[in-house]
Amino acid sequence: MINSKRYKTAQARLQKRDSRLIDKYLYSMRLSDETLKDIMNRFRREMEDGLGHGTNPTATVKMLPTFVRSIPDGSEKGDFIALDLGGSNFRILRVKVTQDKKQPVQMESQVYETPDDIIHGSGTQVRALELFDHVAECLGDFMEKQKIKDKKLPVGFTFSFPCAQSNVLEYAAKTGKIILTWTKKFKASGVEGTDVVKLLNKAIKKRGDYEADIMAVVNDTVGTMMTCGFDDQRCEVGIIIGTGTNACYMEEMRHIDQVEGDEGRMCINTEWGAFGDDGSLEDLRTEFDREIDRGSINPGKQLFEKMASGMYMGELVRLILVKMAKEGLLFEGRITPxxxxxxxxxxKHVSAIEKTKEGLKKCMEILTRLGVEPSDEDCLAVQHVCTIVSFRSANLIAATLGGILSRLKENKGVARLRTTVGIDGSLYKMHPQYARRLHKMVRRLVPDSDVRFLLSESGSGKGAAMVTAWCLTCLKCMLLQKAFSFFLPRNRHFHET
Known part of the structure; x- marks a missing residue:
């Protein structure tokens, strides 16, 4: 372990070469406030292109309407199933929402692993459909354990990939959400351009041992916003900062050209991971970002996500260390297989290395396992690299979030914005410095705002249940309206005769 005296000695030695390290490798990752404000403005323009009817087809930030029109208002109640698919693990929850003020929400959940051959599946559609067969199998197992196979509970599905939809209430008709593209580790080809609800219903029907009523399919950002909105009704933004990254927010209907109507608001799924796919961030991408992209399963796509999300952060650090070692600036030039x-x-190693008290010890352990025999100065330098990389991620997210917050402020026409941002994701939760850095930079970029950051303790599954409850309420209203409109003409005709 590096003790206090050794730490000071190593730090003094590091200072002599620190300028070389920063200037040659990390300077381009240090983003000034002016640069971040410029990114914020670039993202604002991308948002406007995504919302516009004429510009949406070519926009990289797709600004997808979710048809969710409000956050929870406390009237929600019922017994729901929530499915949460977005990473290597698939989570199923049973969510009971009551009017009990002491415990309004009760949840039971189970995590199922999604096999790699399904995540990375390619080839025929039959092969790719195994993903939905897997979801149906896990759902059947969960319902068996909950002893609810004989019930037909309403289901909300958190599906964390870019999808287009025409109306959230169409799920009751078993249709409505089209997969646009896979992101993160998923590459199950053969299903892009097809309907999520139809695929899952087909898999459930094929089993034949239970029934499920899929009422809503929502993005994980929407689920996060709805989850946090249940606890704080000022919540109007949802963000994921984990394996991938994305955000949603409540936009004024009058600005959304893709849907009819000008009254009220609607939640927009920004799909900001694709920010920069048109080259708008090219001046900010480093040689390491380009190498990450070349080695990914989707080159040229999700470029902002590759610069900012947790899936790529560790690999980004590794690429930097390899080049520094090759040039003799780390590990005395030693490079191991x-x-x-x-x-x-x-x-997770980056997070461990950046811990205040034990970070350098963890760094020594991690580098020793890689066989590079690090010195104390090497550990300090590697910790410094990790700090710069994770700091850049937090700053980039702060800039895009700043774009959303400035738009909310403009939409409301207020001198000072007061709002809540719901956040979920492993990078935000597990990195020891990330949340503090993000919050601080957001407040610097959008100083005329009071922003509360609310961590989603129960994930996005609870939010999917909230959207499902909202859908049920809307459907009941629609059915009553139809019945009423059908009854009135018949009654009037009877009276006239």
Missing amino acids: ELLTKGKIET
């Missing part, structure tokens, strides 16, 4: 192996440094 382990250091050259993709994926050997993970984002």
Whole structure:
């Protein structure tokens, strides 16, 4: 372990070469406030393109309407199933929402692993459909354990990939959400351009041992916003900062050209991971960002996500360390097969290295496992690299979030914005410095705002249940309206005769 005296000695030695490290490798990752404000303005323009009818087809930030028109108001109640698919693990929840003030929401959940061959599946549609067969199998197992296979509970599905939809209430008719593209680790080809609800219903029907009423399919950002909105009705933004990154927010209907109507608001799924896919961030991408992109399963796509999300952070650090070692600036030039192996440094390692008290000890352990025999100065330098990389991520997210917040402020026409941002995601939760850095930078970029950051303790599944409850309420209103409109003409005709 690096003790206090050794730490000071190593730090003094590091200072002599610190300028070389920063100037040659990390300077381009240090983003000034002016640069971040410029990114914020670029993102605002991308948002406007995504909302516009004429510009949406070519926009990279798609600004997808979700048809969710409000956050929870406290009247929600019922017994629901929530499915949460977005990473290597698939979570199923049973959510009971009551009017009990002491415990309004009761949840039971189980996590199921999604096999890699399904996540990375390619080829025929039959092969790719195994993903939905897997979801149906897990749902059947969960219902069996909950002893609810004989019930037909309403289901909300958190599906964390870009999808287009025409109306949230169409799920009751078993249709409505079209997969646009896979992101993160998923590459189950053969289902892009097809309907999520139809695929899942087909898989459930094929089993034949239970029934499920899929009422809503929502993005995980929407689920996060709705989850936090249940606890704080000022919540009007939802963000995921984990394996991937994305955000949603409540937009004025009058600004959404893709849907009819000008009254009220609607939640927009920004799909900001694709920000920069048109080259608008090219001046900010480093050689390491380009190498990350070339080695990914979707080159040229989700470029902002590759710069900012947790899936790529560890690999980004590894690429930097390899180049520094090759040029003799780390590990006395030693390069091992382990250091050259993709994926050997993970984002969880970056988080461990940046811990205040034990970070340098963890760094020594991690680098020793890679066989590079690090010195104390090496550990300090690597910790510094990790700090710069994670700081850049927090700053980039702060800039895009700043774009959303400034738009909310403009939409409301207020001198000072007061709002709540719901957040979920492993990078935000697990990195020891990330949340503090993000909050601080957001307040610097949008100083005329009071922003509360609310961590989603129960994930986005609870939010999917809230949207499902909202859908049920809307459907009941629609059915009553139809019945009433049908009854009136018949009654009037009877009276006239």
